[in-house]
Amino acid sequence: xxxxxxxxxxxxxxxxxxxxxxxxxxxxxxxxxxxxxxxxxxxxxxxxxxxxxxxxxxxxxxxxxxxxxxxxxxxxxxxxxxxxxxxxxxxxxxxxxxxxxxxxxxxxxxxxxxxxxxxxxxxxxxxxxxxxxxxxxxxxxxxxxxxxxxxxxxxxxxxxxxxxxxxxxxxxxxxxxxxxxxxxxxxxxxxxxxxxxxxxxxxxxxxxxxxxxxxxxxxxxxxxxxxxxxxxxxxxxxxxxxxxxxxxxxxxxxxxxxxxxxxxxxxxxxxxxxxxxxxxxxxxxxxxxxxxxxxxxxxxxxxxxxxxxxxxxxxxxxxxxxxxxxxxxxxxxxxxxxxxxxxxxxxxxxxxxxxxxxxxxxxxxxxxxxxxxxxxxxxxxxxxxxxxxxxxxxxxxxxxxxxxxxxxxxxxxxxxxxxxxxxxxxxxxxxxxxxxxxxxxxxxxxxxxxxxxxxxxxxxxxxxxxxxxxxxxxxxxxxxxxxxxxxxxxxxxxx
Amino acid sequence: xxxxxxxxxxxxxxxxxxxxxxxxxxxxxxxxxxxxxxxxxxxxxxxxxxxxxxxxxxxxxxxxxxxxxxxxxxxxxxxxxxxxxxxxxxxxxxxxxxxxxxxxxxxxxxxxxxxxxxxxxxxxxxxxxxxxxxxxxxxxxxxxxxxxxxxxxxx
Numbered sequence: 001x002x003x004x005x006x007x008x009x010x011x012x013x014x015x016x017x018x019x020x021x022x023x024x025x026x027x028x029x030x031x032x033x034x035x036x037x038x039x040x041x042x043x044x045x046x047x048x049x050x051x052x053x054x055x056x057x058x059x060x061x062x063x064x065x066x067x068x069x070x071x072x073x074x075x076x077x078x079x080x081x082x083x084x085x086x087x088x089x090x091x092x093x094x095x096x097x098x099x100x101x102x103x104x105x106x107x108x109x110x111x112x113x114x115x116x117x118x119x120x121x122x123x124x125x126x127x128x129x130x131x132x133x134x135x136x137x138x139x140x141x142x143x144x145x146x147x148x149x150x151x152x153x154x155x156x157x158x159x160x161x162x163x164x165x166x167x168x169x170x171x172x173x174x175x176x177x178x179x180x181x182x183x184x185x186x187x188x189x190x191x192x193x194x195x196x197x198x199x200x201x202x203x204x205x206x207x208x209x210x211x212x213x214x215x216x217x218x219x220x221x222x223x224x225x226x227x228x229x230x231x232x233x234x235x236x237x238x239x240x241x242x243x244x245x246x247x248x249x250x251x252x253x254x255x256x257x258x259x260x261x262x263x264x265x266x267x268x269x270x271x272x273x274x275x276x277x278x279x280x281x282x283x284x285x286x287x288x289x290x291x292x293x294x295x296x297x298x299x300x301x302x303x304x305x306x307x308x309x310x311x312x313x314x315x316x317x318x319x320x321x322x323x324x325x326x327x328x329x330x331x332x333x334x335x336x337x338x339x340x341x342x343x344x345x346x347x348x349x350x351x352x353x354x355x356x357x358x359x360x361x362x363x364x365x366x367x368x369x370x371x372x373x374x375x376x377x378x379x380x381x382x383x384x385x386x387x388x389x390x391x392x393x394x395x396x397x398x399x400x401x402x403x404x405x406x407x408x409x410x411x412x413x414x415x416x417x418x419x420x421x422x423x424x425x426x427x428x429x430x431x432x433x434x435x436x437x438x439x440x441x442x443x444x445x446x447x448x449x450x451x452x453x454x455x456x457x458x459x460x461x462x463x464x465x466x467x468x469x470x471x472x473x474x475x476x477x478x479x480x481x482x483x484x485x486x487x488x489x490x491x492x493x494x495x
Numbered sequence: 496x497x498x499x500x501x502x503x504x505x506x507x508x509x510x511x512x513x514x515x516x517x518x519x520x521x522x523x524x525x526x527x528x529x530x531x532x533x534x535x536x537x538x539x540x541x542x543x544x545x546x547x548x549x550x551x552x553x554x555x556x557x558x559x560x561x562x563x564x565x566x567x568x569x570x571x572x573x574x575x576x577x578x579x580x581x582x583x584x585x586x587x588x589x590x591x592x593x594x595x596x597x598x599x600x601x602x603x604x605x606x607x608x609x610x611x612x613x614x615x616x617x618x619x620x621x622x623x624x625x626x627x628x629x630x631x632x633x634x635x636x637x638x639x640x641x642x643x644x645x646x647x648x649x650x
Contacts, residue, residue, distance in 0.1 A: 163554040167507050170547040174514050174540075181536040186524070188540060189517055212585070219581050219612070220574035388608035389627060391585060392601065395592075396635055403642060408589050416582065424499065442539060 003125050006351025010359055015058055018051065019356045022059035023363045026066020030086070031073050053334040054349055058356040060330055064323050065117060065306045065357070068266060069364045072109040072299050077102060080211040080390065084202055085266035085302035087432055088274045090210065092287065092294025099290050103234040108241075108292050109299045110368035112248035116300035117361040119252050120259075120307025124314075125354055140447035141456050145466025146258065147441045151433075152275065152474045165430045168421075172434025173441075175200055182439065183446055195406040202267075204398040205435060208411035209428050211394045213418025215387050220423075234369070240292050247277050247293035248300040255301030259308030266302035268440075271433055273301030279473060307357070314342060314350060500558040507551025514544025580611040596646030597636065601628045 009015065048056035071086035076093035089109065096105040138146075151169070178189040179199025190196040236244055251273040258269050277297035278284045287294050309324050331337075336346055343350055398411035421428050448456050448463075457463050522537030584607045591600035605624040614620050635641045 161554070163550050163557065164503075167547060167550045167554065170543050170550065171510060173543045174510065174547070177540060177543075181521075184536050186521065186536050188521065188536060189513075216578045216582060220578040384609070384612040384614060385623070387581070387612055388605055391581070391608065392604065392627070392631060395585075395589065396631070396641070399643065400641060405589065405593055405644065408592075412582075412586060412589060415585075419578070419582075424503070426503075446539065 002347060002351045003355060005348070006353075006355030007358060008355075009054075009348065009352040010058070010355040014055060015352065015356060016359070018055040018059040019062050019360050020363055022062020023066040023360050023367060025059075026063040026068075027070035027073075027364065027367050029063065030067035030070020048330065053336065054352050056330060056334070057327065057349075057353050058360075060327050061310070061353060061357065062360045062363075064327065065303065065360065066364055068117075068299075068303045068306045069110065069113045069368050071302075072113070072295070073106065073368070076105045076109060076295065078386075078390070079214045080394075081206060084206055084436070085270050085305075086298075087206055087210065087267060087429070088270040088298040089295055089302075091274065091298075091429060092289070092291050095288065095290035096292070096295065101290065104236040104240070104292065105295050107234045107369065108236060108244040108248070108296045110365055112244070112251065112296040112300040113303040113368070114361055114365040115245075115248045116252040116255060116303035117307055117364070118358065120256055120304045121354065121357040121361065123256060124307060124311050124357070138462070139460070140444045140451060141460040141463035142466070144441065144444035144448050144457070145460075145463040145470070147437055147444060149272075149466045149470045149473075151437055151441065152470050165427050168427055169430035169434035172431040172436075173438035175205070175431075176435045176438035177442075182443055195404070198402070198404075198406075200410055200435075201401045201407055202432075202436065203401050204407040204411040205414050206432060207394045207398050208414025208416075209418035209421075209432065211390065211397075212411060212415025213422060213428070215391060216415065216419040217422055218383060219387065236292060244292040244296040247296035250277060250280065251297035251300030252304045254297070255304030256308045259305030260311055266305040267436055269305040270298040270302040271429075271436075273297040310357075497558075500555065504551050504555035504558070507547060507554060511544045511548035511551060514540055514547065518544055577611060581608065584608050584611060592646070593644050594646055597643035598628065598632060599646065601631065 010019065048059060051059070068085060071081060072089045072093065075081045075086040075090040077097055079090050079094035079097075081087045081090050093105045093109065096102060174189075176199075178196055180186070180190075180197060181188055187197050235241070254273040254276050255266070255269040258272065259266075274287070274294060274297055277293050278287045281287065281291075281293060283291075313324050313328060336342060336349065394411060394415075395408055398408045399405065401407060418428055420426075421431075452459070457467060518537045518539075518541030520537070521540060522535060524537075584604060587607070588600055588604035591603055594600075595603075602624055605627060606620060609620045609623060614623070636643065
């Protein structure tokens with residue numbers, strides 16, 4: 001009944017407008033590489049102080065989960081992930097575009113996002129506080145096990161050579177170590193440079209590896225247009241539709257449950273979902289060649305994680321990622337203390353925000369399906385106009401996280417690296433995955449050792465479960481990869 | 496062993512050596528009285544570096560008998576020159592942002608970049624540059640208040 005009142009409350013003109021603006025901005029932020037939800041939320045936060053608390057949080061929330069929808073558009077159309085959470089989507093999404101199936105990719109991406117977003121909000125509505133309490137049982141050893149399991153994806157993303165994939169992943173982990181040791185504060189790989197002491201940011205790295213690298217490859221290949229076909233046959237049919245929807249449901253589960261845990265950001269769960277989907281598939285060797293499941297699973301997972309993050313945020317006051325931390329800041333600025341008290345003392349506010357998420361997902365489906373042609377027009381513009389335009393946006397995007405030109409130089413270097421890697425059939429995805437997972441793995445590992453030494457990994461049941469699961473699935477993946485003809489796998493390494 | 500594999504393996508080993516050197520340096524600076532935890536910063540760096548070294552050696556060993564050059568993207572000399580030109584102009588752009596500020600650097604960037612990608616008409620080039628730079632400046636600098644460097648001439 002509270003939910004019904006919340007939805008009714010949300011149907012006022014002002015709340016609908018805030019929801020709509022948040023969704024539009026979120027989609028736009030998602031489409032533009034480098035402008036992430038966290039940076040945009042921080043820019044918008046001062047402006048939303050002029051609004052009432054409900055309207056403000058509705059808009060900020062809409063922006064956050066809207067970015068998950070929008071990030072896939074450029075991932076699919078031009079192989080430039082709009083968000084870190086859409087990196088995995090590009091693996092198969094862009095291949096679908098190259099095969100003239102951009103419409104189907106965009107359709108399943110939007111539909112998968114809608115399914116995951118809606119199911120996520122349903123879960124938030126009915127099982128919020130109850131689910132959040134189990135998250136308290138996850139300590140560092142459990143996190144270590146879970147992240148180690150995610151690392152197993154390095155094998156599956158390796159393409160022709162497991163050594164190349166593992167090597168790229170390890171290089172990603174070493175890159176993530178540049179900066180300051182998280183536990184002791186000593187500089188690592190800084191070589192006396194203040195800039196290096198700050199470490200590398202993820203956004204400039206992804207912009208360079210995927211965005212700039214892709215443009216250089218396209219320029220060398222003499223691409224006239226990114227996509228020459230029409231966006232016909234938007235909706236997949238028959239067997240492909242069924243596979244896409246099943247992958248969406250699976251991706252939702254993979255994204256939602258870990259999404260309750262702090263640190264489980266959408267970029268991570270989208271890779272996990274891709275990996276899980278590959279393991280379930282009868283044709284894992286075809287992943288990376290344009291399989292609809294590869295798009296559906298990733299997009300569903302990242303949306304599910306985004307929605308799931310609101311559960312610990314509202315129930316416990318724990319933000320699971322940087323963007324949600326900003327929303328927490330907004331809540332506290334309004335004097336709204338997240339936690340069980342929030343659900344009781346500010347019932348109308350909570351349920352109105354939750355109600356707005358149902359409506360927001362519908363708005364986003366409309367923006368990303370029937371109106372996807374508007375975004376897809378980008379792909380029809382001749383590349384000679386689009387290329388420099390995108391490069392300039394990449395520069396802005398690389399600059400925006402920390403307002404430092406050092407990050408832009410990092411993006412350029414990553415662009416050169418991405419170009420060389422793709423030219424020589426080195427997989428790029430493991431490098432990014434290693435970069436994302438490295439700090440989390442390190443923190444979990446060292447905290448676990450500080451708590452109970454190496455033995456703790458053998459005495460905590462959840463940790464043991466994930467470690468055993470990692471070993472088993474890695475062995476299975478390696479054996480499966482060896483059986484698949486190399487000619488088929490070669491295509492996978494072209495991201 | 497073909498040259499490409501040799502270079503790739505050597506890169507693996509080089510990066511791992513950098514990691515190992517850093518790990519040893521950090522371990523040698525451990526202060527016994529400070530709180531390091533069971534695994535110090537050096538040991539944690541050493542582990543993936545050693546793993547990378549092993550991976551590189553395995554990679555070289557497994558490919559040592561393979562004399563065939565792996566298939567790479569076909570080389571297109573003209574395209575390659577364009578790609579290098581794009582990269583060079585991009586580097587110039589980033590350098591110029593610090594020197595002359597975002598606005599001026601963007602104008603120079605687009606004028607050169609459009610020329611490289613094949614827009615031969617200067618009139619079209621100038622019009623496009625004006626529109627795009629105007630839009631970007633308005634959206635990102637004016638509305639979003641992004642504070643780009645103003646350059647040494649305008650700071």
